[in-house]
Amino acid sequence: MIPTYVPLLKALKSEFLAVAEMARDDARKTLPLFEISRIGKNILEAKRFEGCTEIKTAYLNEVMSGIASVWAGRIAMVDAYHWAADATIENGEHIIPYIYSTLNTLGVKVAPVIGYDRWEDESYSLALRSFDVPHDSNYCLRLDSTAIEDSAEPDFFQENIETILDDLRLDAGRCSVLIDFGDVTNTSVEVLTAKATDIVDQLKSFGFKYFITSGCSLPKTIDAAVKKVDSVGFVLRREMQLWQTLRQSAPATPVIYGDYGVRGPNTNEGVRSKHTNGKIRYTIDKQFFVVRGHSMSLPGKGEQMYTLAETLVNSSHYMGEPFSWGDKRVADCSRKKIKGGAPQWITIDTSHHLAYVVSEVEEFERSAVMAATKRALN
Template structure:
């Protein structure tokens, strides 16, 4: 099986689902599935009194409609232990994995390092010990949070990794590692700190024979105000995770090192409440950066129609725009700027647009880097 070139951590929500519409992915110049293994983060969002089971079922069915027959990592990082059991008594992860397998998705179960060693994680441990999926393409151990501290004591960290492998009877060659830095936006962590931590991890992990090791982070901040200071201005936000991955590929040429990120979004779950003072924005992936086109509060001019059009016009008139044929998202930006089909788009549609362009750009970026590096 091909080692993936790109493992994006994607929210299992409508915006990302729309970006992964198979018809839209067909615009790529090569078959995407073998080199693109998305990690779907199952959200724990539902209205009070609503059925969690129904929500999880609906999301599983949507994933299957998009990714049937293909490989997808699936995790539930944001689910609290107290909410992990669905109305039918099953743990949501067991139900999710079983449902997706039944629907034809090649599921990669994800084991959370932090959750495994959490003192209150008995239910999580029991659930993960109980999974038995001989047809799973592989398994994944996700390192974040506490792992970032544990690596400062290499022997302690190594003992923990080996205990997960032993307890779950994992085979190294059938197990990947996801080193997820999470939020690495402005003032969170520097590139130098990310490289130092990553180097410590890789010096230990490279002694094993893991299927691959993915390095992931999220440079886009929680609000556009943190990215661009002033209303109605544009500017770059450095994608630290890409800089770190490219640097590490050169430092560790013999390690199967895969690129990962959180798409064109902040990793934290969004608030469901829409604020009338929300700023319009387009997050457009470019070489090592996000080019962010910031607008102003929608309340200022009484709506979003003219505002969205102005943002799209500013982008397509910049030197960063790749053209309408680059991706489905780029086509929609063109339509918005020129008033074609009266397309404006709501916030969810713009997540899909940003994500569509991002996926295409990153796959090309990684491919180009590998070709240049191997010369």
């Protein structure tokens, strides 16, 4: 089945909780790509790992259990993009087959992600080649900035992709292509569209199952999105505009929408600061409506969330409590029933985002079909 939406989500508790609250129909239409975060200071100093002699293995087991807790019995893509290409666990086994085999044991059907940027590393390519993938499973070829730059030299770019497929003895029909632009805060929609169109045109003849475009327009820090404290602002979702433009320009080409949820690809992992601003990132049509507060260390501290939630609920953008679990929590906060810290608001914002995007994509596809039918009749 071709998915409606491919969210690239951090494999962390906040995102797991949001995924767990997805409506069943939305989950059925979604193919998540879970990103395994690096082991940072917060993990190394965590009490639960105190005295652990195999912290990489223990950490990965914890992450795999988290994925299985919300996605067992379904297909997921999983990648360790931010880890070294030759990363291993303590017994010397490469992390990729360890992650995939553990997830399979836990009941998650894994669609392996092939990193174009990492394929030249022999230990990485060998690890993927050695993993026993069921014949009915699909792969995803991930093209990041390295591949996007290489696409400017078509012969070299396509030769590299042919090598990857040959090394894996993989038919392109069993593989999707993720064109991952990552952080797009400083890239125009026009540039994104031109690059994506060029890559799709170059790879059409391979016969890939479908293409996915992805990026994130949210800046790393809230002050870069909304300058003034205790105010509201809008952030254009360039990744959505890119996808809609491609769908309109090449309606016969299967291109799926992907994004990074409400946290960018390069946001700090597990780093907490008393100076964190209160904020709500609320997904609306081709934009984020951002309600910004002030530093949690200033008067009002966490209680400022009551006011921020009330501002959102009273705005014309609020979808209403029944729309998603996250929308219900926003309403609860506006009534001072809950407050929540930064991790809880990542969950709330992500919950609304997942529900909204599925609806947004489906509505656009319906509109596009209606427009095409109307043109045909005329």
